[in-house]
Amino acid sequence: MRIKAASISYAVFMAVLTALFCYGLVLVFSLNTNLEDHYRGQSKLLAEQYSAQAYxxxxxxxxxxxxxxxxxxxxDGIRQGFKKSAWGMLYxxxxxxxxxxxxxxxxxxLAPQMNAKAPTLYLxxxxxPLKLSGSTTVEGLIACAKKQVTQLRINSSTQMEINQTGPVVASQSRLPEYKLRDLESLNDxxxxxxxxxVVEYHQSFDQPLAVYIADSYLSEVRLSGKILIKSEDTLHIASTAELKDVVVQAPKIVVEANFKGSAQLLAAHEIVLEANSFLQFPSVLMLTEATGFQNRIQLEAxxxxxxxxxxxxxxxNLHKPTELLVxxxxxxxxxxxxxxxxxxxGDVTGKIVASQLLYQTQTTxxxxxxxxxxxxVPEQPGWLFALNESAETPAVILKKL
Known part of the structure; x- marks a missing residue:
């Protein structure tokens, strides 16, 4: 009887062990199936997200x-959502x-994409007529007065090496129309x-606007995201300030030497970028009023x-014309x-629209x-963006935030 009872206990033990093993196999199979379904779903979601970006x-x-x-x-079963918001002169x-x-x-x-067929230079x-001198290269289409491009040796010592590769067409007596929207997004x-x-702050773009009131000197701060930096006076931005994706508003903005960051600089009358300063992509420099005694943007060496x-x-005619010095x-x-x-x-890789050019020496x-x-002309012009509003222009994604 003892042997029989032991045999029965052993059989029960083995049966339970086998059942647990089989149950474990079922769990592993089920887990693998769920993981495969999860990864398959994630792959579909990612593919749909790329599709949503293009849309x-x-x-x-x-x-x-x-x-x-x-x-x-x-x-099937997937929805895509979109919410557009203005951010300074971008979106x-x-x-x-x-x-x-x-x-x-x-x-x-995002921003409106620059028309790839637009001239490299529109005057x-x-x-x-447009005049080229010295060692000058102009790639792509030129639009200028009467389709006239000439070469000019401004003095006997000028070494002429002109490389003008694109076609030339006639421009109009007015500049292409630019429709700029207002800055209502900054009046939240x-x-x-x-x-x-505050010396360090990040505001995500799904949060309300954050406003930082600066005095005349901005230094030793790290500000990024949906932040508006405002000053009622000339604002100097030191090289020790770290800015990323912010908007800066002031009557005059001076970016001091060796600064590096990305921002939209919206000045009423004047912007100066001192030597070796670097406004990274996608930055904006803009005069919003241009009704002052001096209305200019200057990029130093x-x-x-x-x-x-x-x-x-x-x-x-009562206002001083705007000036850009590179x-x-x-x-x-x-x-x-x-x-x-x-x-x-200096040099430009991109596109220029201007009323007129000016070249000065000490005497002429x-x-x-x-x-x-x-x-x-950029090798990949798809990243070029403009600030004008056009219902016919697609957008270009400038960066992921």
Whole structure:
């Protein structure tokens, strides 16, 4: 009887052990199946998110501001959401993909895409031909007065090496129309005001606007995201200030030597980028009023801007015309719109629209002259953006926030 009882106990033990083993196999199989379904769902969500990015760019101007718009995704059971918001002269776009009991949510910085067919250089027709001198390269299409491009040796010592590769067409007696929107996004009643003693702060773009009131000198701070930096006086930005994706507003803005960061600089009358300062992509330099005694933007030697520069035309004959000075060895990668006079001694990779050019020596002045500069077409022009509003222009994603 003892042997029989032991045999029965052993059989029961083995049966339980076998059952547990089989149950474990079922659990492992079920877990693998669930993991495969999860990864398959995640892959579909990611693919749909990429599709949503493309949809956001193509239909950018159709979305209303500050409200979510939802559409069906390309796969069953998936929805895509979009929320467009103004941010300074650019836009942010919230993009969501919802499905498989999960959500992917991202924010992007966008702007109207620059027309790839636009001229590398557009000069308003004032019956003054474009003149090239020294060692000068101009790639791509040129639009200027009467389709006239000439070479000019301004003195006997000038070494001539002109490389002008694109076609030339006639320009108009006025500049292309630019429709700029207002800056209402910077007047948010729900804005949060930051303590002036804050030295480091990040505000995500799904939060209300944060406002930082600065005095005349901004240094030893790290500010990023949806932050508006305002000053009622000339604002100096020191090299020790770390700024990323912020907007800066002041009557005059001076970016001191060796600064490095990204920002939209919106000055009423004047912006100065001192030597070796670097405004990283996608930055904006813009004069918002241009009704002062001096309405100018100046890039000193070895300064660099990656983004867009905008100077409006004079509002009336009573206002001083705007001026953009790009000193020797300064660089601009992006789009320049200058409604006044452009003095260009540095290089530009991108596109220029200007009323007129000016080249000065110690003793002479030459209108519509380019000397010892390079105007180049970007190898991948798709990143070029403009600030004008056009319902026909798709958007370009500038960066993921």
């Amino acid at each position: 956001a760019q193509a239909n950018f101007h159709q979305f209303p501001r500050e409200e979510w718009t939802f559409v069906s995704g390309t796969s 942010t776009m919230g993009v969501q993909t919802l499905g498989f009991k999960d959500t992917i949510s991202e924010h992007y910085l 308003k027709d004032q019956d003054d 009643e729900a804005a949060e005001f930051l303590d002036s003693q 070895d300064a660099m801007v990656q983004g867009a520069i905008y100077l409006p035309e004079a509002k009336s 000193e020797a060895d300064a660089q601009v990668l992006g789009h320049i719109f200058c409604g006044g006079t452009l003095e260009l001694y 002045k030459h209108s519509n002259l380019l000397k010892d500069v390079e105007l180049l």
